[in-house]
Amino acid sequence: PKEPVLMCRSNNYPKGFYCSWHLPSPTYIPNTFNITVMHGPRELVCEKDAFPKNRCHIRYHQLFSTVKYKVTLTVTNALGHTHTALIFREFTIIKPDPPENVVAKPVANNPRRLEVRWQNPSSWPDPESFPLKFFLRYRPLILDQWQHVELSDGTSHTITDAYAGKEYIIQVAAKDNDIGTWSDWSVAAHATPWMEEPKHLTTEAQAAETTTSGTSSFLPPPTTKNCDLEAVVGSGATALTWAAGLGLAAAGILFI
Amino acid sequence: MLCRLWLLIRPLLLDKKYQVELSCCQHLGRLAGVMASAEQNPVTLHHHKLYNRTILLARKIHGDVASLLESYVEKQGLDRSICLDSVDGVPSAAAQPEGEMTAAERLGAGLQAYRAFQALLGEVLEEQRTHLTPLDTDFHASIRSVLLQVQALARQLEELLGCDRLAWEAAGPPALGGLSLFQMKLRGLKVLQELAHWAVRTVRDLHQVATHSPGSGPARGCQVQAE
Numbered sequence: 483p484k485e486p487v488l489m490c491r492s493n494n495y496p497k498g499f500y501c502s503w504h505l506p507s508p509t510y511i512p513n514t515f516n517i518t519v520m521h522g523p524r525e526l527v528c529e530k531d532a533f534p535k536n537r538c539h540i541r542y543h544q545l546f547s548t549v550k551y552k553v554t555l556t557v558t559n560a561l562g563h564t565h566t567a568l569i570f571r572e573f574t575i576i577k578p579d580p581p582e583n584v585v586a587k588p589v590a591n592n593p594r595r596l597e598v599r600w601q602n603p604s605s606w607p608d609p610e611s612f613p614l615k616f617f618l619r620y621r622p623l624i625l626d627q628w629q630h631v632e633l634s635d636g637t638s639h640t641i642t643d644a645y646a647g648k649e650y651i652i653q654v655a656a657k658d659n660d661i662g663t664w665s666d667w668s669v670a671a672h673a674t675p676w677m678e679e680p681k682h683l684t685t686e687a688q689a690a691e692t693t694t695s696g697t698s699s700f701l702p703p704p705t706t707k708n709c710d711l712e713a714v715v716g717s718g719a720t721a722l723t724w725a726a727g728l729g730l731a732a733a734g735i736l737f738i
Numbered sequence: 739m740l741c742r743l744w745l746l747i748r749p750l751l752l753d754k755k756y757q758v759e760l761s762c763c764q765h766l767g768r769l770a771g772v773m774a775s776a777e778q779n780p781v782t783l784h785h786h787k788l789y790n791r792t793i794l795l796a797r798k799i800h801g802d803v804a805s806l807l808e809s810y811v812e813k814q815g816l817d818r819s820i821c822l823d824s825v826d827g828v829p830s831a832a833a834q835p836e837g838e839m840t841a842a843e844r845l846g847a848g849l850q851a852y853r854a855f856q857a858l859l860g861e862v863l864e865e866q867r868t869h870l871t872p873l874d875t876d877f878h879a880s881i882r883s884v885l886l887q888v889q890a891l892a893r894q895l896e897e898l899l900g901c902d903r904l905a906w907e908a909a910g911p912p913a914l915g916g917l918s919l920f921q922m923k924l925r926g927l928k929v930l931q932e933l934a935h936w937a938v939r940t941v942r943d944l945h946q947v948a949t950h951s952p953g954s955g956p957a958r959g960c961q962v963q964a965e
Contacts, residue, residue: 544834546831548831610946610949
């Protein structure tokens with residue numbers, strides 16, 4: 483077999499880490515994999531997962547150790563064997579899973595704001611002792627360039643420079659405050675900033691008809707602003723009708 | 739119990755030449771309760787602010803030492819992966835994941851380690867000035883900056899833990915003899931590596947103290963005599 487590809491990662495620090503492997507190309511004959519994990523002179527047990535089969539996990543027996551880990555994977559089949567090894571320190575393989583449940587919502591009466599909330603990855607076992615920091619990126623769908631914000635605490639952020647009326651895509655990544663690397667980006671959230679509702683002009687006849695039809699006539703839209711505007715527009719339309727009538731009457735008298 | 743614990747961990751942390759006479763930290767057990775109810779009175783508010791400052795300082799030390807490590811290996815011509823098992827006398831940050839020590843007791847262990855690091859960094863600095871990089875004053879300044887931060891961290895931990903330092907007896911001026919140049923380089927590398935890990939450990943311990951629910955009463959004070 484060809485040399486296998488081996489990867490080790492801790493997404494649940496300080497509980498432990500896992501190693502996973504695969505062959506770069508299929509052999510089409512049965513292969514057996516044997517993995518050993520050494521921490522200095524001590525051999526650690528790598529418990530194989532039921533699923534997927536090409537993964538095993540190790541519990542930390544020590545934390546904050548400067549002694550390196552060495553993981554050796556041997557692949558054997560009827561045609562021979564090959565192996566590969568990884569050597570690393572405790573902190574270098576720490577990589578949380580992405581934040582979960584990323585939700586973005588518009589902010590009422592604010593056409594340039596979006597409120598984003600998320601949760602710590604559920605696999606991160608002790609966020610109080612090992613708090614995470616976050617990296618948020620966002621862009622309107624119509625543009626390719628991302629905006630970035632790094633957040634040292636908290637699981638929410640308000641975007642204040644969104645383009646009005648444009649749908650946004652937002653993602654978040656996580657990292658321990660001091661050690662390890664950034665997670666992959668989260669599942670994307672989509673949101674469009676709040677927009678003012680379009681205004682409708684009404685004539686006096688339409689206003690009278692809706693008044694007799696039921697109790698819901700001239701119900702103001704949710705925002706007070708629109709209600710005021712519509713009242714103003716309505717009264718203006720009425721005044722215009724009266725003025726037009728007077729003008730016609732005056733023209734009629736002159737004609738006579 | 740704390741006296742027995744101190745006698746157990748002291749040989750693991752300190753070389754015999756570092757002699758410390760320390761009045762036991764009387765507030766170890768109470769510290770957790772103080773942190774958990776931080777804003778109820780001026781004393782606890784002060785502790786809460788001190789706790790936050792200490793976390794920030796420990797994190798800064800970690801960042802600065804990480805940068806210093808990069809330049810150290812380059813200037814000494816070392817490989818980061820070189821085996822340092824033969825280097826003795828440097829406090830190891832390695833700890834059991836769920837040991838018997840409480841977070842406050844681990845902070846106390848950290849305090850002892852940082853006192854040892856003050857002396858070790860002093861020796862590393864002197865070795866660089868005298869033998870290894872005599873002309874690289876910028877590099878010396880970086881080491882000294884870390885040394886000063888470690889001193890500040892030790893003082894803040896003393897204040898957090900309510901420790902009274904009766905006497906601090908180091909081994910006098912740094913001892914420059916006894917190590918080859920290569921051994922000096924290796925020891926300096928190990929000092930920086932372990933110090934970086936201690937800083938991460940201390941940040942974790944401080945966070946744990948902040949979230950620990952008050953339960954046990956205050957620890958009894960005791961006198962620990964140096965050998």
